[in-house]
Every structure is written in structure tokens, then in C-alpha cells.
Amino acid sequence: MITRTDLRSAATGRAPEEPFDYRTALPRADFDVEAAVPATHRILADVQERGIEAILEMSAKFDGVTLDDVRVPAEAIQRALDELDPALRAGLEESIRRLRATSTNELETDARTELGPGAVVTHRKVPMGRVGLYVPGGLAPLISSVLMNTVPAQVAGVGSIALASPPQKEFGGLPHPSILAACALLGVEEVYAVGGAQAIGMFAYGAGPCAPVDLITGPGNIWVVTAKRLVKGSVGIDSEAGPTEIAILADETADPAFVAADLISQAEHDPLAASVLVTPSETLAAEVEAELDKQVGATKHVERIRTSLSGKQSAIVLVDDLEQGLKVVDAYAAEHLEIQTVDADAWAARVRNAGAIFVGAHAPVSLGDYCAGSNHVLPTAGCACHSSGLSVRAFTKSVHVITYDRTGLAEVADHVTTMAEAEDLPGHAQAVRVRFAADAGSENQG
Template structure:
């Protein structure tokens, strides 16, 4: 694969059993992955978050000037600016956003959980109640691309979950007078989000986590309970530094796509889908896992042809030729399933003879795209799924953003005297086994003599 600057070709990794020696191979280590050293960025990010905690808006304005090259007197975007951006939004973009919103809202509403009530005996009831988080801060990147779709992906599940207070931050853009990108502002207005801040990077996450007081020139921002949304390494590091102070969705790093394919796959489709994710970032990972050497050759030829005519050819070429990307050869789809399960990709496409069968055996992926007509870019915009997904192998234990991320569970324990009596002895026994007699006494005291409630006595 060649692109401007004669970037070298995408590399190959042979995991076919005939090529392996020395015993079992750890597929998770063998498959390429983007380097994303959050710990290395802590020393840079910690002073930023500390400064925001100590000096509030003053520190935010200084960091926005230093990192984004904008001079501001206020950080909150006026509501009339949001509505003006929506008025100026191209009709076709508005129509596309409305369709994306409608589809995502439908799947989010289907995810809503009702209270689960368990009757454990007479007078013994436990209710598992789902309640929305009170206030959330949503982060939308604005670096290499204005991710207007990320506004939709963050806001819609929060709204469906019933979150009452939603704030959103996106980096100020010098070319737009220190405001976030107009399409991001328009999407906020379309969704009814009116608390928007022109703040980016680690300082935005710190603003949400600590809250900042108003100054003489700008409104402040109340602290939030939860921060969600993707970002660069400094945003992710700020989430890690502050997650004891505020809830976070995940530490999402550079985007990644894995494609599991056999010799029935269309090489042009596969190449286009690898390119679509490489377009995000030079650190983006694009991995093809295939049992067909012929397909691997054809995909390389397609990459040569397609990358040369794309707008972001240089960025894409760096991504595809980087250490995080590659074509992985396997013996068969069976081995390929083992490889992609170990890799636990953010996005996984299945291009095999029976893609639904293969997809049913995938347990580790942020989202699974089945068959030749479900590219990842569909999920980025209009599939009805969410594109804020776990990266870096975290799909083996974490899920993508959903309504559930914006709710929490509360157990409501409702026992009568009769219900407590049924387990009284068990509670006392377990309390004594743990050498916590006070726990047992808190139950026993309720049966030593009739309580005022049980005897009908009341306090005057």
C-alpha cells in the first residue's frame, strides 16, 4: 500500500498453525494494537486538573489559549448562538441527524429496564429500582474532525434514561471565533441541549468533575455526577485521574476495527471499511483476520487503489502502515474466531460464508457488524447502535455507551415484622459468625418486647 510520502505497506502476521512454533500463542499479544500510554500522560494532565480545581474559570481560559489558540472572555455558549447554528445547518445534514436520532432513540427506549420486584415471603419484598443519574457532562471531540455524531450518541441515551441535567463541552475552534464547530452547536440545539461549553481537553473533564464558579465575565459550571464521551489521550488520562471524583463511562483510546473474513468476502468492501476507520486518526487500528491468502492479496491491491484517491490519504496511510494495523493470516474461520475474541475489538465486522453463525460465537467486541452490508460507518451514524465503544481490548469486560450507563440501581428493602421474624435467627447467627454482635442485636431488639408501633402506642 502506497500513499503520499511513500508510506510502507500494511504488514502481515502469520498465525497459521504451520507457521507457529514453540507452543501456544497468546493471540491478544500477537495481534497488533495501538500504543496508548495513559500513565505517561498523567504528569502532563494532573497539573491541569489541579489548576482547574484551584483556580476554576481563570485556569480554563489560560489552557484554552495555550492548547487551542483562542482568547475567550466566557466559556459558556449563548443559547441564541446554538439556535442560530441550527437555523444555518444544511437541510440534508439536519435530515440525516434527525434520522440518526430517531433510530438511536428507538433502540435506547427498548433498553429501558423496569423495576424488578421480588416477593421473598409474607411481608418480605425487595425492589430492584433503576434510577437515572442526576447530572451528566458529555464530551464531544473537535480535533481532526468535528464529531457531530458523538453529540447524538451521548445525548440520546442520557435523555431516554431520564437524566434531568445535561451539560456538553467541546473544544473552542479558532476559525469559529472561539466557539465549538457550528455543526456540533446545531446538533445540541436540535436535541434541546442548551448548556454547552467551549472547553476542550483535560480542562473540560476537570470542569465537569469539580465544577467551577462564575467569574466577572462568564458563567460557571456546576459539577456533574458522570462524564461520558470519547477524546484524545489527555481527555482519557483526565478521566483516569478524576474517576474517584466523578463517574466515567470508559477510557476509550484510538478507534479500531477488526474484520473476520474468508474467501467469500469482497476485497473492495473490506479495504473500504479498513480505510473508513483509519481515516479517524493516525493511531487508529485496522486489522484484517482472514483464512484466505488470496483475499489478503486482493485487499492489499484495493488499499493501494482506494487510499490514493481519498481526501485524508496521508493520515490513512500512517494508520494502515503503523504497528497497530495488519493483516493476520489464520488457518480457518474457527481459528479466526479465537483470534478476534482475544483481540476484543471496538468494532468487529464479519465477512464470512455464514456471518450470523460466526457472529453468534463472538463474546468480545464493542459492536458486531454482520455481513457485507453492515459496515462500521453505518454504526457510526444511522444503524441505531451507539458508536461510543470500549477500545484497547476492554470489550472483554466492558460495554458500549447505552441507557444503562446513565442509570444506577437501588435496592429498596421492605420487610414487615413477620418478614423479619422469618430470617431473624439467620441474621443473628451470621452476625455472631463475623464477630459483629451489634448487627444481631439490631434485629433481636425488635422482638424483645412489643415496639411502640406494634403495640399501638404513639408519641404525643
């Protein structure tokens, strides 16, 4: 069901210390954003030109629903909460509580630096004015994504929050009721039944009742990802999140049933989802393969999971030892990385590239999806080598506030004018000199 990739020295014919680009040898899903650009560009242009009329036409074409308005009525949001299963409500409330606690702790305060008498620079954190949050509604209604996007935005102090999720034919053209219920729990009142690239266009350019936003966050399919790439610059985006992925670094001490279950849980998301086990233990590899054969047949989404696990994006990767395994997972830069080894904390502390790291046998990725207190909107496709997951910081921006009085400017005036003249920008130098011209005149008179 799942293939093997052998990166051990004997298989590759290289010495362990010899440099090797693991990125080219590791499995990845096909996710061709460039191929989707032309069609997505047409959708965005149509939304920008015709606004809500274009969106309503696309809802009929892509979602099979006929709508008169895309704004979800307040009574529909409240009704979804009233009808929410009490056990699910309790789970959502606990997830909100934990995520709000970690987000609050991550919130940065202003930093004030006194550089001398009358010379102060303040690094001020300012929340975004308005954000658009996208919540997918395709193969699964991602209720948790409402929380993961909304809570850090609220903690950051964002003043205006709009949320969009695809209209569902079976629910009368509204987003999934559980998504609406989560909005109600969080007090999100501006909700739109719009999906795909057209939702991103609505947020970026404004359409109908939806005013343009400053930042768009949230995962989505290839059309959503492509649209985010194309509007970047007009608005900010969190990341271009592709198919979800898990990597597990495990040794012979790992429980094969746990490892197999965690690989399956990620494969359950999407046929393109990637599940990768990196291990120096052939015994564990064989036991995990046996567990996969046993467990997959008992799951609900068998076909989806088999497609994911048998795809070229999934594999069991054999390595010489955990040292090589660490190099491999750092090169892979997984969205989710589990460490199931002896001294898991020590190995986790050495990881450089991962969206989120789950340490030990009792920290499965599904914990992070819902109730760990961490955020599950994370960089994919190797982008964890340069990008971070969604957090309260994504909903703020930094502004330097420079407060200098005459004494503070005088202390560095000569340095400023010298550097300005070195760059052949005499006007810059004069902007400083003019402030002391009266002093120079007084000295000359004296």
C-alpha cells in the first residue's frame, strides 16, 4: 500500500558524511499552482469587475446553489448554535479556551529603546484593521479552522473580521451548520456563503456587502491557494498552504499501531495528503506496513486513504540512524512532524524545519488539529524552512515610532549629514542642517 524509499548509505552508495540533497529524494504531492493561474486569474478579474453578480453566478456553476445574497443571516448563525450537539459545543469551547490562552501568551508588547537623551525609538505592535478568514468546506467541514483563524485575530485586537465558507447545497446554500455554530460561539457576525477563488477575490477587492480586507488567512484547495498568490500585494496573506502532510521520525521503540494510525489520520484529509515515516528500523517499517493493512480497512474513508498512502507523496523512508533521520525530516520541512523515539524531547529540540512538532507517543497530530492549544494552520510543501504557522503575530504589524528632540538629533546630526553626502543626497543632509541654522547664525554673529 505504501512504498519504501531507502536513503541508507548502502542503498545510495555514498558515505554517511557525504553531502546529499534529501529534498530531491523525498516524496511530494503534485500541486501545480502555476497551472491553475490562468483560470484563477479570470475568476478574480470577473469578481473585481462585476462584484457580487459574478460571485452569484460562480456559486451556481461551481457549488450548484442559487443564491440571492451571499451574506449569512444572523438568525441562521444563531440557529446553528442553538442546534449544535452539546458534546461538540463542549469540545469547541475547550479548544477555544486553550488556543486563546496560548495566543494571549504569544502577544507581543511594544518595545521602547532609549538611545540617549531625547532619543527614543518604540517598536509598536499594531493589529490589522480588517481581515478575511477562509474556512474550507469540501471533503470535510473544517469546523476547527474557524477557531484557528478567528481566535488569534481576536486576541491580536483586529477590529473587523469577516469569514467565508463555501455554500452547501444540502443546507440550502448556507455554509455547513457546524461552521456557522463555531462562528456564533466566537461572536463572528459577518459570514459569507462564498467558496473558492471567488471568496478570495471578494475579500481582496470587495463585493456587495463585503468591504475589502487587509489580510486573508486560512487553508483551501488549489484554486484558493492560487488566488491568494495572485492577490498578494493588494492584500496580505498568511501562506500558500497546499495538501496537508505528516512526517514521523520514529525508532524501534515506537508503537507501530500508533504510527500507522497517525499516518492514516493525515491521509484521511485528502487523496493528495502526504504521510511519511522516517525510521532506521526495518522491523518498525514492516510492522507499520502490517498495521496499515489492518487499520485502513476499518476506516470510513478507505478509498481516500488508500489513494493518499499509495500515492507518490507518501512513503516509508529508511535511514542509517536517527542522526540521518533528523537531516531527512529537516530537509522535508513537514507541516506536521511527530517524534516517536527514545529521548524524543532532545531530538525535537534539534529540529529546525517544521510547521509544528509533536513530541512523544501521546502527542498525535489530531491533538493539534483540535485541542492542543496550538494552531493547525501551518506551512506545507517544504515551506516550513522559511515560514511559520498562523499565530497572533500574523494579525499584527510592526511600526517604528521615532521620537527625537533637539538634543537627541544634535548628537547624531554630523553622522547623518556625512552619510547623506556619501550617498549624494544633499537634500537629506540639509533637512538636518536647517534645524540648526539659527544656531550657526548666532555663532557667526558672535
